[in-house]
Amino acid sequence: MTNLQSPTANLPLLLALDFGGTKHTAAVIAAGERRWRAHRRVFSPADADARYDLETMCSLARELLAGAQPAAIGVSFGGPVDTTTGTVRLSHHVPGWENTPLRETLEAEFGAPASVDNDANVAALGEHRFGAGRGCDSLLYVTVSTGVGGGWILNGQPWRGAESIAGEIGHTVVDPNGPVCLCGKRGCVERLASGRYIAQRAREWLRTQPDRGQVLRALAGDAPETITAQLVSRAAAQGDDLAWEALEVAAWALGVGIGNAANLMNPERFILGGGVTKAGERWWQVVRRVARETALPEVHFEVVPAALGDDAPLWGAVALAEDRLRAF
Amino acid sequence: MTNLQSPTANLPLLLALDFGGTKHTAAVIAAGERRWRAHRRVFSPADADARYDLETMCSLARELLAGAQPAAIGVSFGGPVDTTTGTVRLSHHVPGWENTPLRETLEAEFGAPASVDNDANVAALGEHRFGAGRGCDSLLYVTVSTGVGGGWILNGQPWRGAESIAGEIGHTVVDPNGPVCLCGKRGCVERLASGRYIAQRAREWLRTQPDRGQVLRALAGDAPETITAQLVSRAAAQGDDLAWEALEVAAWALGVGIGNAANLMNPERFILGGGVTKAGERWWQVVRRVARETALPEVHFEVVPAALGDDAPLWGAVALAEDRLRAF
Numbered sequence: 001m002t003n004l005q006s007p008t009a010n011l012p013l014l015l016a017l018d019f020g021g022t023k024h025t026a027a028v029i030a031a032g033e034r035r036w037r038a039h040r041r042v043f044s045p046a047d048a049d050a051r052y053d054l055e056t057m058c059s060l061a062r063e064l065l066a067g068a069q070p071a072a073i074g075v076s077f078g079g080p081v082d083t084t085t086g087t088v089r090l091s092h093h094v095p096g097w098e099n100t101p102l103r104e105t106l107e108a109e110f111g112a113p114a115s116v117d118n119d120a121n122v123a124a125l126g127e128h129r130f131g132a133g134r135g136c137d138s139l140l141y142v143t144v145s146t147g148v149g150g151g152w153i154l155n156g157q158p159w160r161g162a163e164s165i166a167g168e169i170g171h172t173v174v175d176p177n178g179p180v181c182l183c184g185k186r187g188c189v190e191r192l193a194s195g196r197y198i199a200q201r202a203r204e205w206l207r208t209q210p211d212r213g214q215v216l217r218a219l220a221g222d223a224p225e226t227i228t229a230q231l232v233s234r235a236a237a238q239g240d241d242l243a244w245e246a247l248e249v250a251a252w253a254l255g256v257g258i259g260n261a262a263n264l265m266n267p268e269r270f271i272l273g274g275g276v277t278k279a280g281e282r283w284w285q286v287v288r289r290v291a292r293e294t295a296l297p298e299v300h301f302e303v304v305p306a307a308l309g310d311d312a313p314l315w316g317a318v319a320l321a322e323d324r325l326r327a328f
Numbered sequence: 329m330t331n332l333q334s335p336t337a338n339l340p341l342l343l344a345l346d347f348g349g350t351k352h353t354a355a356v357i358a359a360g361e362r363r364w365r366a367h368r369r370v371f372s373p374a375d376a377d378a379r380y381d382l383e384t385m386c387s388l389a390r391e392l393l394a395g396a397q398p399a400a401i402g403v404s405f406g407g408p409v410d411t412t413t414g415t416v417r418l419s420h421h422v423p424g425w426e427n428t429p430l431r432e433t434l435e436a437e438f439g440a441p442a443s444v445d446n447d448a449n450v451a452a453l454g455e456h457r458f459g460a461g462r463g464c465d466s467l468l469y470v471t472v473s474t475g476v477g478g479g480w481i482l483n484g485q486p487w488r489g490a491e492s493i494a495g496e497i498g499h500t501v502v503d504p505n506g507p508v509c510l511c512g513k514r515g516c517v518e519r520l521a522s523g524r525y526i527a528q529r530a531r532e533w534l535r536t537q538p539d540r541g542q543v544l545r546a547l548a549g550d551a552p553e554t555i556t557a558q559l560v561s562r563a564a565a566q567g568d569d570l571a572w573e574a575l576e577v578a579a580w581a582l583g584v585g586i587g588n589a590a591n592l593m594n595p596e597r598f599i600l601g602g603g604v605t606k607a608g609e610r611w612w613q614v615v616r617r618v619a620r621e622t623a624l625p626e627v628h629f630e631v632v633p634a635a636l637g638d639d640a641p642l643w644g645a646v647a648l649a650e651d652r653l654r655a656f
Contacts, residue, residue, distance in 0.1 A: 080626070137490070138489070138490050150592075152593075154482065154487060155483075155487075159482060159593070160594070161466065161593055161594020161595065162465070162466050162594050162595060162596045162628075162629075163594055163626070163627065163628060164594075165591075165594045165624070165626060165627050166592065166593050166594035167592070167594075168591040168592065168594075168624060168627070169591070169592055171591045171624050172588040172591050172592060173502065173584055173587070173588055173622055174501065174504065175503075175504055175505075176502065176503055176584065177503075177505065183624060185621070185622060256501055256504065259501070260500040260501060260588065261592055263493075263496040263497070263499045263500050264478075264494065264495070264496065264497055264500060264589055264592060264593070265480075265487070265489055265494050265592070265593070266488070266489025266490050266491055266492075266493045266494035266495075266496075267489065267490060268490040293513070294501055294513060296493070296496060296499050296511060298408070298491070298493060299491065299493050299496070300490075300491060301490075
């Protein structure tokens with residue numbers, strides 16, 4: 001416990017919580033420090049509900065705090081949140097979260113002011129304060145994973161929109177004649193660019209184009225139904241044209257979405273995180289080229305990889321807690 | 329000169345200037361009042377250059393001020409402006425405006441602090457402060473005229489973007505297989521929804537569909553090349569199907585652009601101004617329906633007509649001057 005003897009031992013402690021869909025992370029840090037005092041991640045069982053997840057997180061936090069009192073709490077939640085009250089609207093993954101007063105519950109439990117926001121906004125804040133968005137006044141953070149979500153920083157602050165739903169670049173339409181998305185519309189960025197649909201597209205093409213995709217077929221072995229976007233990327237990197245084309249459509253759609261957002265908002269930077277961004281340099285080239293072609297020539301911006309990886313929401317939760325401490 | 333005897337005679341005077349492409353307006357108002365003390369609009373000759381327009385505007389302003397000293401000046405300019413310095417980058421209509429230090433020139437001329445911004449941002453501010461955006465914290469003002477432009481209000485303040493180019497909803501792509509826009513891309517909102525292209529589309533269809541568009545043909549007489557979006561709207565209102573379909577494409581494209589912007593930014597309101605918004609109730613119905621269908625179900629917003637008409641930039645200039653006065 002060398003920390004307790006350090007000159008910074010009396011700094012106020014911040015509790016940062018990240019409620020993901022299937023994994024939860026809690027961490028303790030001292031205000032102003034950049035190293036965790038304590039950090040732990042746990043995975044939820046498939047049948048977990050809101051009550052289970054909340055109790056798990058609270059006991060995890062108590063364990064990490066080891067009797068110490070946090071000065072403020074920042075929370076990233078994987079679903080829509082009313083940020084003014086800190087109430088979770090619902091979770092798309094875990095049942096029972098409907099209208100849960102998460103901020104109130106945590107404030108009562110830990111006796112400290114808390115701030116709660118959805119994961120895309122919090123990750124954007126994390127990258128802005130501690131990652132690839134440092135020194136940048138306006139940015140859109142885009143997570144390209146199973147789905148496609150986003151969070152804005154404008155004037156150095158999160159822009160959440162009138163109902164805390166801003167940032168839904170995944171459900172902007174880029175091809176009105178494209179395939180139907182889960183949301184019911186055709187040709188959303190998410191329907192074309194997300195990991196789920198990269199994999200689905202590759203599987204379909206393997207069925208309908210029996211002479212192509214030999215590398216991907218070999219990698220998938222006897223189980224084409226298990227093909228993931230990661231496997232598609234691997235096959236593309238090994239020269240599989242079908243796999244590359246499945247990725248290219250995704251990169252094109254994301255590029256149009258980014259270029260449109262650049263024309264609308266003129267931010268300095270787009271920060272891309274999530275598993276699909278590991279798809280390789282060719283994917284990045286297409287995203288950047290199409291975004292550049294879609295934006296007006298006089299609109300300038302950078303498209304850069306996220307720096308904090310899976311920890312972006314947790315670092316954003318630290319930023320929320322720091323801001324809460326200042327406001328208190 | 330009853331104003332001079334009113335109890336408000338000693339209120340500071342604000343000078344509001346609107347440099348349009350072909351018409352210029354100057355007005356004088358007392359801070360806090362909502363009636364012009366003086367107001368005049370002049371039209372520029374076709375061969376006018378920046379120097380001519382600037383001298384015309386200055387003498388117009390001096391005439392309206394009649395020897396009085398303005399306390400602050402607000403300026404709307406029809407072209408890109410560096411708002412931090414008040415320097416006009418260029419005009420797309422009038423030669424000679426490149427890198428003109430308009431704020432500096434006006435401050436020297438009238439001995440008062442000035443604030444300069446482009447017309448879309450200023451019109452957005454005008455509607456927000458005095459028109460259809462009152463009491464609304466976040467909005468996109470969209471002008472649907474020869475072109476399609478826009479200006480944001482977020483957190484009650486103009487959001488101009490990193491390079492003062494935000495709001496370009498006209499150059500967001502809504503149909504990647506659509507016709508080529510002046511900007512070089514396919515299927516921009518402007519290419520499908522602006523007055524220029526509504527007229528062009530109707531003219532093309534009259535040529536290629538000889539059995540249709542009888543009402544529009546009759547209205548155009550012997551000169552189909554003179555058909556405007558206004559004439560197309562008139563024909564549509566009189567039951568001409570071809571004319572209505574030319575408008576419907578426009579309304580669809582604008583609706584997708586608005587729905588996409590709603591998903592990205594989640595503003596409370598979209599305010600639509602410009603000549604094309606006079607196209608009739610059916611046009612409004614399609615814009616609203618498509619915007620609603622394009623946005624996620626949980627994203628709510630209103631789509632309403634602008635309240636200030638052609639005077640939106642001038643009222644926005646008043647707001648700029650009021651803010652400048654407060655900051656000074």
